[in-house]
Amino acid sequence: MSVVIVGTLDTKSEEIGFARDVIEGQGVDVHVVDVGVMGDPEFEPDTSAAEVAAAAGTDLETLREDAERGEAIETMGEGAATIVGELHDEGVLDGVLGLGGSGNTSIATAAMRALPYGVPKVMVSTVASGDVEPYVETRDIAMLYSVADVEGLNQLTRRIISNAALATVGMVDNEPDVETEDKPTVGITMFGVTTPGVQAAREHLEEMGYETIVFHATGTGGRAMENLIEQGVIDAVLDVTTTEWADELVGGVLNAGPERLDAAAETGTPQIVSVGALDMVNFGPEDSVPEEFQDRNLHVHNPQVTLMRTTPEECAELGEIIAEKLNAATGPTALALPLDGVSMLSVEGEDFYDPEADEALFKALRENVGDDVELIEVEADINDERFARTIVETLDEYVSAG
Template identity: 75%
Template sequence: MAVTIVGTLDTKGEEIGFARDVLRAQGVDVHIIDTGVVGDPGIDPDTTASAVAEAGGTTLGHLRDDADRGEAIEAMGKGAAAIVQQLHDAGDLDGVLGLGGSGNTSIATTAMRALPVGVPKVMVSTMASGDIEPYVGATDVMMLYSVADIEGLNQLSRRVIANAALAMVGMVTNQPDIEVEDRPTIGISMFGVTTQCVQTAREYLEERGYETIIFHATGTGGKAMEALVRQGVIDGVLDVTTTEWADELVGGVLAAGPDRLDAAAETGTPQVVSTGALDMVNFGPRDSVPEEFEGRHFHIHNPQVTLMRTTAEENADLGEVIAKKLSAANGPTALYIPLGGVSMLDVEGADFHDPDADTALFEALKTNLAESVELVEMETDINDEAFARALAEQLDAYMRAVDLAPEE
């Protein structure tokens, strides 16, 4: 077993050396990648900082002369990512461990995010107690808060670093024999207010031999699904819950970025898409909602989650954006519209029921949708069993048409 440690040996050589020794004491081989730019390494690396800089498209001399911290972090992150990918492809990397402050946390997690899901990744960081989304992204990076700064060895830092190293030992030396069936995989987007639809569709698809992976539409969930489509892990997409676009467009906290809905379209992956939870924008606790939205219609989902009803104007914009995204698809694509409500809160009698807002969404979708996209409207709400089954049947038909369905 081999673990790669990514760290700045000019400032964290002692601490990285300690982690190396803990790993080696457990019989694990160690490969150290030096990402330090300013000074000489405190211990000998296996991959030098010069090699990392070159892999990042520059030279160590240039980074030192330029003295631009942002440029250096970006270049060393790019270089470290390239090197860990090479080590992994060669079978010389079973896990990655990182140690550091904000700089090396950025560098090391950039490298970690370049590796497939499932490869053990542990980052000991001074930044791990705050907003870690920029470091973790849509991957399975594990963040461990260092508690104190990683500056010298003491009774606290030794314990935290040793725990991280031993956790890595456990992950790389005790890999379970997980049976992976060679079945076509469907990615499905879900929110609490579209759960019934997803459960019905998932059961239908699994009965027909597909494997399903459900992604919570929380921003990072959508990003993860898009990334796995591009990696070829996902063979078909049932995009029930496109709510992340509401947050992207209006300014909520669960946006997945402007590339949401691009992966399947660009790769030609079969996709069936609906309008799940486009009736809402997500915020944190009620007092965290920006003042600009005062006077809007809110629903307190729980003390930590506040939902805001989208307006007719916002829905018209959402319909235009989504329709244009789907119209650019290179593969079989269908849009299913539930005329009776886009979430459990949008049905007649529920808190977000707003026929005018829904009509604005539906009309904008139809107006901007290319003829290449199959359009189906149903007089049901999104969680109706008939609607969910229709979505799944359509995707199954697309998968069979392109010879991606399970063998019968």
């Protein structure tokens, strides 16, 4: 077993050396990758900073002389990603540990994101108590707040670095006995307001012999599913909840980017796409909603989440966007419309009930979707058992025919 430590030995040699000693004390090999740019290490790493720079297509002296700090960090991140990827492929990386401030966090997590899901990844960081999305993105990286700066060893940093080192050892030394079966895997998107329908669909699929992976459509969830489709982990897609596109269009906080809905189309993965939670745009606490939207139909979901109803005009544009995405599909594709409501909140009697807006969405989809996309319309809301069974049976037909 071997743990790779990624760190800037020009500034963190003492702390990295301590982490190395803790891990080796557990009988686990350590491979240190130096990503420091400005100075020389206090001990000899297994992979030098010069080798990391070369892996990024440059040399260390050039970075020292010519690069701005941000450019140097980005370059060393690229090189570190290449190095750890090669170490993993060679079978000499069972887990990776990083520790440092924002610069080393950026470099080390870039390397971690290059590794497959399931490989242990632990980052001790001074920025771990803030917004870590830029560092974690869609990967399974464990972030541990360092509390104090990673600068010198003391009663606090010794304990925290030891905890991180031992946690990494625990992960690589106790590989979980994860049951794997030769079943087709279906990726499903879900939101709180589409949960009953997704749960019903998941249960039907599992009864039919599928494995399911459910993604919370919070931006990173959608991007994670797209990544796994590209990697071939997901064999079919039940994209019930496409709400991230509402945030992308209108400016909400849970957007998944303009590539959302591209992966299945490009890979030919069988997919059923619906319109779950396109009745809403997500913001944070109520006082965080932009002033331009203060007069809109708002629903306080909880103290941290405020929802805004999409307008007929926005819904029409969303329909055009989604139709265009589906028209680009190279594999079996269906568009499923729940005509009685696209979420818990848009059914009759609820806060976001707006037949005009829903019809604008449906009309735009009907008018713009191509002939190669199967159109399924169900007189039920998205959480109705009938809708769940319909889309599951259609997806099963696509997979069975493939």
